[in-house]
Amino acid sequence: MLEGKAKVEDTDMPVKMQMKALNIASQSLDLFDVSDCQPIAAHIKKEFDERYGSGWQCVVGSNFGCFFTHSKGTFIYFHLGTLNFLIFKGATL
Secondary structure, three states: OOOOOOEEEEEOOOHHHHHHHHHHHHHHHHHOOOOOHHHHHHHHHHHHHHHHOOOEEEEEEOOOOOOOOEOOOOOEEEEEOOEEEEEEEEOOO
């Protein structure tokens, strides 16, 4: 596990939810091959949907750009190992 080695770049999540995000990401790296980002992202999304309700999005990789709108208090962007993680809940109109 890579717990404690994550670096949060930006977030507006409550601290408890941030810790859960880092923990789930770390666990997913134990379950899946680091080079296969899609199952890692799917696992994190599923865990967040189950814990915090549906509508979560997750992007995992080493090189990506993005622009999105999120619901207040649901955004985190961090690095863990060689991967970047972006987790957010889409904004409702």
